[in-house]
Amino acid sequence: MTMLKAPATDTTLVRKNVVELTAQEKSDFVHAIKTLKTLPGTNSKNVSLYDELVAIHSGAMTFDKMQLGGLVILPQDTPSTGPATGADAAHEHGGFLPWHREYLSRFEKALQSVNPKVTVPYWDWADPRSVDVIFDANFLGTNGTGSTLIIEFPDGGATIRLDGGPVVSGNFSEANGWTIVPDLHSNIGTAETLGTTLIRYLASPNAPAGFGFPLDKAETDRIVQSPDYATFRRFVEGEITINADGTQTECLNIPCNHNLVHSLVGGSVPNPNPNETNRRILSFGTISNTPASPNDPVFWLLHANADRLWAEWQKNGRKGSEFYAVPGTERYGHNLNDKMWPWDGGDSIPGSIGSTDIRPYLPVVSPDDIVRPIDTLDWRSYGYTYDTLVKRVP
Template structure:
């Protein structure tokens, strides 16, 4: 394990020492696409909710009490240590496999209508795909403890980072690997050694799913790796002004591009921000200035993106991403008029089926040192989800503490259906009566 880590970290040391300011660095070269979208027509109203329907409330992680923090951690460990009949990996690892395989769509041996493009990133289904994905994960957590809802990390709050990264909550920074930093200093990070989510605590990663994001073929080992606030990605919190600018967009494609983390400065240069910045803040990343434009060099589990759900902070990050989208939608951008109907790769347009909820239209290619496809859960042929199905987040049975007062007037009743674990139902057409934090 040590040799594996040392080899990986040596390759990025030079790029870290030569890195400049993160906010002046171009974004991923292949991710900065901008897709024009026609001016929207009148927005489609948010579908009404019956007054008796109870919505689960996702709240700020800072508002979790000790019992709620413990319950969340316990449920994560339960999923990590539970294997369903017919599977060779845990329930938690199956979710990681889905995220990894979504990027396997870009591999040469991917087959089907959605092949050639990442199913979950770099294009406009980034938000719908992750809304569906984290909702299914939340429902699976609730199969362990029905009182749990996913908390969000408001990355503009200066107190959140120290609250989250504690040994008795989501774990600490890694240690054991020292890297040089810009200006002649050094920084220590690496595998989490003690406390929650360390290998010693039972948080052991599947080496076939913990994949080196640079080679996409080799493993990063069995330990969760963090280089929390490794320069140059060490500026925290993200300014509130950046979020205000994000929410001011009227065009969905511009909003998604900014929220995913490919924004532009006043000179039109792309900058690394929001979602992408937090991935790098937690995992650590340098930049390779030998390429034009400079390319990011991820180091830790979170910054690698591929296997990032192995870090439990992934769920807090993406819940905040979903919250910001929900707030933007509630602020006059609801409905299908605010999502592109065409012009995207397949799987990203309004009525396209999104993998893996596509009825088997596409099969990912091989990615990583093992056969990721064989590790995926089975999805029913009628488990179909399009971006359009995800646009009304309240149909999923949840809201956010920042949106409690904005629930639309009720005029009809939605049915309440049970949701099976992983790939057995279509949450976009269901509701759940929550059991804590209700309205």
């Protein structure tokens, strides 16, 4: 099954806040995801359609060894080739939002091949109801168990405790059939596999403000007030925050927004060992080891929320191509008319993660399947909208 870009449609489906899903909608979403895990892909490794989607995300991150704002150097035996080399194809540049809009839509269309009524719900990370809804055994599964990590910082620094481990019960436990391909489940800092089981270190509900859920609503509201695309992209992805007084703060060892959610679900902390300059962040769970993160189905809800915020920002008078990155300011693959890997006609070839060659796990992509950021700017052309925009959509 070659995953082509879906044509525009007159039928608009609504992506809903996860807390508003009915019991049937939750069941249908879970069933469609788990069905994709059973459908054969097109690659030479004979893994599932779902695993091919994971491989796309993993491959996108092999084009630049400097990850997480340079805090981690991705181990890589075989470098990438082609014009996309030198910049992560999907993160930390202007294409973060266009790339994930396209990627998320392809996932959604795959779900709809199972059940045409299914859409991807979004996780409003500032909604205090969300965590209990998402991490229910009967929906996307529980926190991991059996592992407590104590990270002590030298010279009287703080001590951080993470509780979690393998997810052993619920819909996305290995006991319930959710088995991860080890080669597509690599630790971003060491390239060692995390194994076949989904791993979570979900932040404690008693975590101090700023280190747990929900995220600050006022800060989230400020995202859609960003004055330009470059600021908006960095703000929603989590490289910066804009404070209530309008000042800007870099989010370094403690990430913000989208990046923070990855950390709070998967467990990421600053490295207390200053000698390990190649990985200044330690990541322990599936979704925080970002090449592997789509192995955790929570990934899709997180990115639907980032896309929703972009759609809301665009809807507020910023929906044209002039409301994108300033021409010539981005690395290749991220400018308005650049081809985005893997929908680039085969121009660029991803590298490895450690010694693992990602290429045999990738889906077959037609040479005619070309997508540029400019092709993604109108979310409505994909056939979906969000419940927060429904009343304003023509």
